[in-house]
Amino acid sequence: MTGQILIRRMQSDSESFDSELAVLLDRRMIEDEKLNRVVSDILADVRERGDDAVLEYTRRFDRRDVSSMSELEVSKDQMQASLDSLSAEQRDALLKAADRIRIYHERQLQPSWQYEEADGSVYGQHVIALERVGLYVPGGKANYPSSVLMNAIPARVAGVDEVIAVVPTPYGEDAGGAGRLIFAAAAVAGIDRLFTIGGAQAIAALAFGTQSIPRVDKITGPGNVYVAAAKKQVFGEVGIDMVAGPSELTIVCDGKTDPDWIAMDLFSQAEHDEQAQSILISTDRAFLDAVQNSINQLLPQMSREAIIRTSLSERGALIFAADKTEALRICNLIAPEHLELSVEDPQSWLPGVRHAGAIFMGRHTPEALGDYCAGPCHVLPTSGTARFFSPLGVYDFQKRSSIINCSPAGAAALAPVAETLAMNEHLQAHALSAAWRIPGRHTPGKA
Numbered sequence: 001m002t003g004q005i006l007i008r009r010m011q012s013d014s015e016s017f018d019s020e021l022a023v024l025l026d027r028r029m030i031e032d033e034k035l036n037r038v039v040s041d042i043l044a045d046v047r048e049r050g051d052d053a054v055l056e057y058t059r060r061f062d063r064r065d066v067s068s069m070s071e072l073e074v075s076k077d078q079m080q081a082s083l084d085s086l087s088a089e090q091r092d093a094l095l096k097a098a099d100r101i102r103i104y105h106e107r108q109l110q111p112s113w114q115y116e117e118a119d120g121s122v123y124g125q126h127v128i129a130l131e132r133v134g135l136y137v138p139g140g141k142a143n144y145p146s147s148v149l150m151n152a153i154p155a156r157v158a159g160v161d162e163v164i165a166v167v168p169t170p171y172g173e174d175a176g177g178a179g180r181l182i183f184a185a186a187a188v189a190g191i192d193r194l195f196t197i198g199g200a201q202a203i204a205a206l207a208f209g210t211q212s213i214p215r216v217d218k219i220t221g222p223g224n225v226y227v228a229a230a231k232k233q234v235f236g237e238v239g240i241d242m243v244a245g246p247s248e249l250t251i252v253c254d255g256k257t258d259p260d261w262i263a264m265d266l267f268s269q270a271e272h273d274e275q276a277q278s279i280l281i282s283t284d285r286a287f288l289d290a291v292q293n294s295i296n297q298l299l300p301q302m303s304r305e306a307i308i309r310t311s312l313s314e315r316g317a318l319i320f321a322a323d324k325t326e327a328l329r330i331c332n333l334i335a336p337e338h339l340e341l342s343v344e345d346p347q348s349w350l351p352g353v354r355h356a357g358a359i360f361m362g363r364h365t366p367e368a369l370g371d372y373c374a375g376p377c378h379v380l381p382t383s384g385t386a387r388f389f390s391p392l393g394v395y396d397f398q399k400r401s402s403i404i405n406c407s408p409a410g411a412a413a414l415a416p417v418a419e420t421l422a423m424n425e426h427l428q429a430h431a432l433s434a435a436w437r438i439p440g441r442h443t444p445g446k447a
Helices: 017-024 033-049 051-061 076-085 088-106 145-158 179-189 199-208 225-234 259-270 285-301 305-315 324-334 346-352 367-372 408-424 428-435
Strands: 008-011 113-116 122-129 132-136 162-166 193-195 218-220 248-253 277-282 317-320 338-342 358-361 398-405
Touching: 008 017, 017 324, 033 051, 033 199, 033 225, 051 199, 076 179, 088 145, 088 179, 132 145, 132 199, 145 162, 145 179, 162 199, 199 218, 199 225, 248 259, 248 324, 259 277, 259 285, 259 305, 259 338, 259 367, 277 285, 277 305, 277 324, 285 305, 285 317, 324 346, 338 346, 338 367, 346 358, 358 367, 408 428
Parallel strands: 008 317, 132 162, 132 218, 162 193, 248 277, 248 338, 277 317, 338 358
Antiparallel strands: 113 122, 122 398
């Protein structure tokens, strides 16, 4: 495929800019009633029939000739054999990435805490890891051993007892091919059990449990629209991290970075999927032209040219912003999954960023480094949900219980407050339950 690519050009001083941007950012997951019904039926079927349903959907959707769940489970020996079979370069890359991810996430570990008041009462928080979690490793148009590391290592740092992973075929189908990297990453990350299944049926198996796949407490990891819809529907039965959409990158550049670098950074998101979104904001009009020229020159050399071309032409944009303030305003409207601040003094821009999943600072920090080995997790909020979601982290695999341990004096001091508030809410038993902790207030057998 040859020829120039037409990317949407926008400028923030246009009267219609905000409405045009809203159209570009209309990233709501398609509310396809048919899709949701299909997913709902799959969930119900797996809940009722367990392994038999999972096998049936694997045969139907993945076109795999399987008759038992044992054919879909990868043993720990297979995982280790896959790791041992890698080249030294591949193995070292996985191990170095894993080490950096672990070091970063160890800083997120939240301890339990308590404090004691003067009357001897103790209050605090008991922080404990989830017992069992399910990790969905996406497949489809690429294979993602990095996602195994990014999901599993924070869970392990948190102290999760058992980590179950699922990965759709074709990558799980051939241990000698692309699946080998997935299995090797599972060995590095300490996955307990790995099943080569995907789609809504995998989410159902994790959420409800089957004869072979244990029910988990929480499901993390992105997937396609069926996976996203399934996670949304099982929420409440289990916890989920977020409902993820297509990948996104917004770059802010002052015009002083090599335009080829910026073009390649835009490509790095666009090559994920035709629905991925890559946006460049610059305060330099001439730089936008330079990046457009770089895109035209470099795109024909890309192995995933067709995907990149579709993504950039349908979902991408080159935006001129009048100044730094306007550029930051646009960034916060977008609330991107990934934000590159490719500017002279990125630290001075940081206070103005309210909404972003991950922020990449400076000209030498491409988003791709974050995808693999910088350390922070690459499972990030998409579709504008960075306004209220955070990156996946150790805290997602921990839960907290409040600690309240009243001394006799502490209970007597708190009881009148609780009694008054309870009576105002017309909850007599609440009021008496508290008041009877005050010496002399309780007459046996009399309310």
